[in-house]
Amino acid sequence: MSQSTSSPQKPENEPVPTETLVRDVAAALEAGAPEAARQIVEDLRAPDLAEVIELLDPEDRVTLIQAFGSDFDFEVFSELDETVRDQLSEALPNEFLARAITELDTDDAAYIIEGLEDSDKEDVLSQLDTSDRAALERNLEYPEETAGRLMQAHFVAVAPFWTVGQVIDYMREADDLPESFSEIFVVDPSFRVLGSVELSRVLRAKRNVLVETLMETDRHVVIATEDQEEVARQFKRYDLFSVPVVDENQRLVGVVTVDDVVEVLDDEADEDMKALAGVGDESLADSVLETVKSRVPWLVVNLGTAILASFVIQQFDASIEQMVALAVLMPIVASIGGNAGTQTMTVTVRALATSKLGSSNARRVVTREALVGLMNGLVLSTIMAAVVFLWFGSSILGGVIGAAIIVNLFCAAVAGILIPLIFDHFELDPAPASGVFVTMVTDCVGFFAFLGLASIWLF
Numbered sequence: 001m002s003q004s005t006s007s008p009q010k011p012e013n014e015p016v017p018t019e020t021l022v023r024d025v026a027a028a029l030e031a032g033a034p035e036a037a038r039q040i041v042e043d044l045r046a047p048d049l050a051e052v053i054e055l056l057d058p059e060d061r062v063t064l065i066q067a068f069g070s071d072f073d074f075e076v077f078s079e080l081d082e083t084v085r086d087q088l089s090e091a092l093p094n095e096f097l098a099r100a101i102t103e104l105d106t107d108d109a110a111y112i113i114e115g116l117e118d119s120d121k122e123d124v125l126s127q128l129d130t131s132d133r134a135a136l137e138r139n140l141e142y143p144e145e146t147a148g149r150l151m152q153a154h155f156v157a158v159a160p161f162w163t164v165g166q167v168i169d170y171m172r173e174a175d176d177l178p179e180s181f182s183e184i185f186v187v188d189p190s191f192r193v194l195g196s197v198e199l200s201r202v203l204r205a206k207r208n209v210l211v212e213t214l215m216e217t218d219r220h221v222v223i224a225t226e227d228q229e230e231v232a233r234q235f236k237r238y239d240l241f242s243v244p245v246v247d248e249n250q251r252l253v254g255v256v257t258v259d260d261v262v263e264v265l266d267d268e269a270d271e272d273m274k275a276l277a278g279v280g281d282e283s284l285a286d287s288v289l290e291t292v293k294s295r296v297p298w299l300v301v302n303l304g305t306a307i308l309a310s311f312v313i314q315q316f317d318a319s320i321e322q323m324v325a326l327a328v329l330m331p332i333v334a335s336i337g338g339n340a341g342t343q344t345m346t347v348t349v350r351a352l353a354t355s356k357l358g359s360s361n362a363r364r365v366v367t368r369e370a371l372v373g374l375m376n377g378l379v380l381s382t383i384m385a386a387v388v389f390l391w392f393g394s395s396i397l398g399g400v401i402g403a404a405i406i407v408n409l410f411c412a413a414v415a416g417i418l419i420p421l422i423f424d425h426f427e428l429d430p431a432p433a434s435g436v437f438v439t440m441v442t443d444c445v446g447f448f449a450f451l452g453l454a455s456i457w458l459f
Helices: 018-030 034-041 046-055 058-071 082-091 094-103 106-113 118-126 130-140 164-173 199-204 228-238 258-276 288-314 317-322 324-353 362-392 395-425 430-458
Strands: 183-187 193-198 242-246 252-257
Touching: 018 034, 018 046, 018 058, 034 058, 046 058, 058 082, 058 094, 082 106, 094 106, 094 118, 094 130, 106 118, 106 130, 118 130, 164 199, 183 199, 183 252, 193 199, 193 242, 228 242, 228 258, 252 258, 258 324, 258 430, 288 317, 288 430, 317 324, 317 430, 324 362, 324 395, 324 430, 362 395, 395 430
Parallel strands: none
Antiparallel strands: 183 193, 242 252
């Protein structure tokens, strides 16, 4: 009796890998079949469709979006990489952008329109109704990366003397309310925030109960001009789900929700990581020229610091000629110091970004990092001295490199924390600049300590 074997079948509802979707969509578009391309991805959710669009060639992105016609989910725009979104805003018709803006929250709509040319921006705004245009223009009045740009201009605000029944009727009948919300703000006649009520409390209360008896008066608010990173830190510190945004006169102008803050935290972490590597605010969608412009400046600075390190080495060329082992070993000292400095610098920059390091605890943290550097130096110097003795048979050379490692790791730790602190003191971003200068210190100190001690003890 024989048994037939067959390969296991994938479940029908198993998601198709994104790479496969991108390949199939690109093939359909290349064959001149945009409708077939649309059918491949029409059932995807907004974040998944956004990922597919980002991976397509720029021309194919526009063709695919236009293939959807009026069925396109405009929420995709809020999920796109900033560079891709800006490219699409320039390439798509203004009529399409106007429809997108009416469907999106105010903060997401502002991202679409802010990069347009003035003529296109005015054309798009002219196609909006009065309330949508006013809300969007109010949002655009605030500087980028502030709470005013991050907020949604549509919210639910009621008077404290309203009853629950009046609130429910208002929410059913009003046309300009947000599509989804979980909190109702209580305001006075000047639109100053008095408190808030969770929607669940309103739904559970009797219709004749006054709003002021339900509201929480301990309401956290933020100023519209406040930096979005500081707003995100407040959400994290106080476990907030939403927070009202007020203008300079303390009047309610919008609301920031936790989903917007999650994006800010992700963007800020991504920005810090890139800055530590000397990379600007770039993405994979940037052109070659834009990428070069982003990376070259700090590479030029790094070239200058490398030349300075080479100049230090040149001062000991006679010693190197007498003992080739010095040339073999000196990169080790600089490399270990560079890595140690980068460790300290990364921790410091992140602590500064999250406001966990400041003038109140700077001295204690600097002392701690200096001691850590010294202890690391003692451990690594012992290991390296033994390796050098076994390698070259010279205990003096082992002592020289051991002493140099102690000196360099101590200096690396101190530089790794002091350099970011100095930049932060002068209100400069420590992330992009610190790495270059910490590397300069560890290279120069490492070479000078090793070659200088070798010149004194070996010759």
